[in-house]
Amino acid sequence: MKLKIYGFILLLFFSAQIHAVLNISITQGVESASPIAIIPFAWSSSPVLVDADVSNIVTLDLARSGKFSPMPVEDLIAKPAKPEDVHFNTWRVAGIDHVVIGSVEKQAENQFQVKFRLFDVFKGEQVLGYSIPATRESLRSVSHKISDYILESITGLKGAFDTRIVYVTSQQTDKKIQYRLQVADTDGYNPQTLLTSDEPIMSPTWSPDGSHLVYVSFEKGHSEIYSHNIYTAKREKISSYAGINGAPEWSPDGTRLALTLSKDGNADVYVMSLADKKLTRITRHWAIDTEATWMPDGKSLVFTSSRSGKPQLYKIAIDGDSRPQRLTFEGDYNANATISNDGTMIAFVQGYKNSFKIAVLHTETRLIQTLTDGPLDESPEFAPNSSMILYASQKQGQAILAAVSTDGGHKQQLMLSDGEVREPSWASSKK
Secondary structure, eight states, X not given: OOOOOSSSSOOOOOOBOTTOOEEEEEEEOOTTOEEEEEOOOEEXXXXXOGGGOHHHHHHHHHHHHXXXXXXXXXXOSOOOOSGGGOOHHHHHHXXXXXXXXXXXXXXXXXXXXXXXXXXXXXXXXXXXXXEEEEOTTTHHHHHHHHHHHHHHHHHSOOOOTTOEXXXXXXXXXXXXXXXXXXXXXXXXXXXXXXXXXXXXXXXXXXXXXXXXXXXXXXTTSSOEEEEEETTTOOEEEEEOOSSOEEEEEEOTTSSEEEEEEOTTSSOEEEEXXXXXXXXXXXXXXXXXXXXXXXXTTSXXXXXXXXXXXXXXXXXXXXXSOSOOEEOOOXXXXXXXXXXXXXXXXXXXXEEETTEEEEEEEETTTOOEEEOOOOSBOEEEEEOTTSSEEEEEEEETTEEEEEEEETTSOOEEEEEESSBOOEEEEEOSOOO
């Protein structure tokens, strides 16, 4: 959730262990998911590495996508290791659309070669095959790349398994709360702490190339915006004006930030050039204007404003020559927008009678579709391929992350084994 100026949604902080892993469970599947058989990869000159079992990682990735229904290993009718062992008639009878086989060969100390082949059962032919070098440290990343290749080959949809998410956790220690900014793979593995603070951390957002984050920190006792290089750990203070410094959002080309400032008396939307820190004021209104996010062309912003009496979404050109265009009219609360990479969908938080759900506005038809059940869903964030929306939610009073497909048919939950988690953001790439 970006820095909230409104009091309509309470900001809930939470506890989590520093190395806690996000455990993912699928809560609603898609009946039309394509049946696929992923044969356990053969490992040569090395035992199977439990936390880098390539075929198992691919299986879990494809199941999480909502596009596939992998056959359980115990139900596999055969386990072919070579192309000539794939008997298409047998798999057709079993109702399987695609078969994946592969191997992991250890070639030297900490050097592996991962090979895989994808077969179309009904065509009776191989449609994809790669041989990819890997190290012990990169085996999981290579596994996610294989999942990306398979997804794109079959569906035409670019994969997003080999990317990362960022989120904020906190832990109660003695009489204070300790906050952590953490980055992990999209399946919850390899969590890394980038920042620890005794004061809240909010609104982490990825740069387009996945190398930096911007976020709001209260470590000096008031809100400030920082840029953080995730590889060098170098931090740069971006904004520390009097009053509110909040809701930072990268432009599509990574050269500017949209942000909310109240330095001139009222909360308004500004755009900052990162090269020289020059500010351009975008909105001028007595109401609260905040939570600006960029349209893909970088020429306009969608933001939240209370100028109609209640929070609603508006669109405005950044050249300052146009008046804001109101986008939402239904519900008591429409805020916290995020936009798909192709600009065809705007996901946002919609509130009715103290119940907050994730909804999508289809920009061409202006139709709104509610995707989640609430009662306190917030901070929506599109996956890089726009097939899923990551958001913050609650389960039995516990703060968790969740994801829903953009058609609402596939849902999953991401929970820490010990603690709570919020403020998600999904990287558009893995540099």
